[in-house]
Amino acid sequence: MKSNERILILTASYGDGHIQAARSLKHSFERRGILQVQIMDLMKEAHPLLDKVTKTLYINSMLISQYGLDYYGWSYYFTKDAEFHVGWGRYLNNLGQNKLRQTIQQMRPCAVISTFPFGAVPELCRQLGIPTFAVVTDFTLHARWKHPDIDKYYVAAYELKEQLMASSISSDRIEVSGIPIRKAFYESGRMDSSPFSSLTNNHRKTILILAGSYGVLRSNDEIIDVVKNVTDSQVAVVCGRNRKLEHKLRLKYEGEPNVHIYGFVDNIHQLMMISSCIITKAGGLTLSEVLCLQVPIFIYKPFAGQEKENAAFFSKKSAAYVSRNMKEMAFQIERFFSDPHYAVEMKRQMQLLHKEAADDFITQDILSSIKQPQMVLQ
Template identity: 45%
Template sequence: MYIRHPRILILTAGYGEGHLQVSRALEHSFRANYVKDVEIIDLMKEAHPIINSVSSKLYQMSTFSSQFGFDYYGWSYYATRDNNPVGSVNRYLNALGKRKIQEMIEDSRPDAIINTFPFGAVTEMGRDFSIPTSTVITDYTLHSRWIHPDTDKYYVATEDLKDQLIRYQGAAPESVSVTGIPVRSTFYEGSIASFPIQMESRPIKNSVLIMAASFTIFHHIVELVRTLLEKGNCEIALVCGRHEKMILKLSSLFTDQPDVRIFGYVEHMPELMAGSSCIVTKAGGITLTEAVVSGLPVFIYKPFGGQERENALYFTNNGLAEIAYEARELGEQICTFLKEPAVSDQIRNRMASLCKGEAAELIVKDILTTLQDKRSLNKTTQFVAHK
C-alpha cells in the first residue's frame, strides 16, 4: 500500500506542447492511482513571465529562421550540449526560478517533485527540503541541461540514454529507470481505428498519415501529396491542427481527390495512427513516442537543429524512421516503403522492443513506492530513536 494522500508537484515549461503533454499524462496516471493532490505548474511562466514570453516567441520563430540558414536555436543547443552540468553556464540557468520554487515548496510542502523540463534549481531545492525530485527526460537524446547531481531519479526513453547517464555523467544505475516517455493512456488501448474508412467498391489501400502543420513551407506538402497520389496507390490523411488557412487551401486543391482526407485539430489521434501504414511528422520526442507505442513507421522531413535532429538521427540509426530533405525524395521513400510490407513488420518489431509498458504508470508507481519506502524508513528511525 502506498503513502496516503501524497502531494505531487509537476514542473514544466511551455516551449512547445510536448512537456505539458507529458505532465498531463503523469497527472492522469496519479489520479488513476487515487492521488488527488497533483499540481502542474509552468515554472518559467510563473517565475519569469517576461523572459518566458520572449524566449517562447524566439523558440517558435527559430523553426522558420532555420529555413533561411539562421538556426540560432540549433546553434545554442549544440554549443551547450556537452557543458559541465555544474559549470558556470548551467549554474546561471539553474538559478532561474529558484526563488519561486522555494515559495512553492514552502506554500504547498509537496511530498515529491517531478521535472518534465530541465530545471536544475528544482533538484537543489528538493535536496535542501529533503523532498525527492525526479526528472523525466522527454527526448531520445541527452543534453547537459537535463543533468544535475542532486537529481534522485531519472526516467528515460531507452537503454542507450541510461548508459549515457551512467557512463558519461556518473549517475548511479539505480537512479535511472528506462520507462519510455509518457503519452496519453489512449495510445495503449488498441482501439479500433476510425480511419481509413474503406469503400466496398474500392480495393484496400495503404494509409499515409501526414502531420501537415509540421511543414514550414506549404508547397512542400502539396508536392508530397501529388507524388503519393501519382505513385503510392494510397489514402492520405492530412492533419492541419488549428491552421485554418491551411485547411481551406488544401481542401480547395484536393476537393476532387477521394483518397485525400483533411482534418483540423483532432482528438482521435490514437485511432488515426492505429489505422495508418506510416506517419510523416516532425521529430519531437512525444510524437515519436506516440508512433512507437502505436507501432507506426516514421518519416521525418527536414528535422530542425537541436533535439529534433538528434531524435531523428537516433530513430534512423536504429531502423525506426527515415529522414528526407526534399519533398520529392520524401514521397519516393514512402512509395518504396509501401511496396515492401516486410520492412514495415521489421520496424514494428523494433518499436515493440522499445516499449516497456505504459510509461506514465511505470513512473507513477515507482515514485509512490519511493515515497512509501521513505515513510517506512522514517518510522523505523523514529522508533529506534525513541527506544
C-alpha cells in the first residue's frame, strides 16, 4: 500500500559505502510503500567544484600514503575529537546549507536521513521543524557525526553507542542497528553460484581479493603471488571499474588456470559466498557485507582514518586478521588454511557482531518515530 510520507536521504560519494547505504534504505522504504524517497549527494549538488577537488584529494591520498604523504589520515585524526561548532567545524557546518534549504522547501520531507556527516543538516532541519536521523556507516565514530540537533542515531555496534552516550547523547536516541547493506546479502540461502561455475566445479578453495575500483588495495601483484600457492586453492581477483588494473593483471596471470581476474561484478555477493576467505580493505559497508555472509576476512595494511579504526575494531573482536606487511599476511593465511579451527572461531565472532536486516530495522524505526507527536518539531 502506498504512503504519503516523503523521505530525503543525504549522502556523499567518498567511496561507495555511503551511497550504497543510502540506496539500501531507499529500497527498504519502497518495500514498505514509501515511494517518495529522494537520495541527494549534497556536496556534489551544492558545491560541484569543491566536491570534485576533495574527492580527487581523497583518492590520491590513499594511493600515495604508501610513500609517507598521508594527508587524509592526518586530517582525520586531527579532527577526530574536534567540537562541531568551533574552528573548521563551524565552516563545514555551512557547506550545502543553501542547497539543502532549497531542496527541503521544494520536497517538504517528513524526515531527513544522513549516511554521511553534514553539519548543515541537523541545524537547518531543527530550524524548519523536520526530524533528522544519522546512519553511521563505519565501526568507528568521528566527531563530525556528533551533533546535538540529531534526533536519532543508528550505529554498527554497542561500542559506538557508548561513545555517543559519553558525549551526552541520551540512550533512547541511539539504536544499535548495524549498517544497511543490499537485500541480496540476506538471501544467501537462495544464491545461485552458476555465474561462477568455473570456480565451483574444480573443488578448490577460493581466495577472493577485492582490489577496489581505485586500486586502493595495496600490492595486488604481491598478494596474488603469495596466496596462489596455497595448497588446493585458487584466486579470484575483483578489480571493480578499474579497467587499467584489470588489463594489467590479466596480462600478467594469463595462462595460470588458478588465477581468475574479474572487472566489475554486479553479483559480488554470490562470489563472496562461495569463497573460503576474502582479502580486502576495511570499509564499513564491505565489512558489514562480510559479516552477513560470515566469510573469514583478511585486511592488509589498512589506510589511516576510518579504515584503520574499522580494522582495529574487527581485530579486537577476533572477527578479522589484520596484517602490516606481506610476511605477516602470508603467515596468517598459511595458518588459517592449515587449521580449520581458525575459520570456525572467526565465523563465531562475526556472528556475534552481525545485525540482521539493518535497512529494514532503521526504516521501520524512523517511520514509527515520525508518527510520534513529540518527534514532529515545530
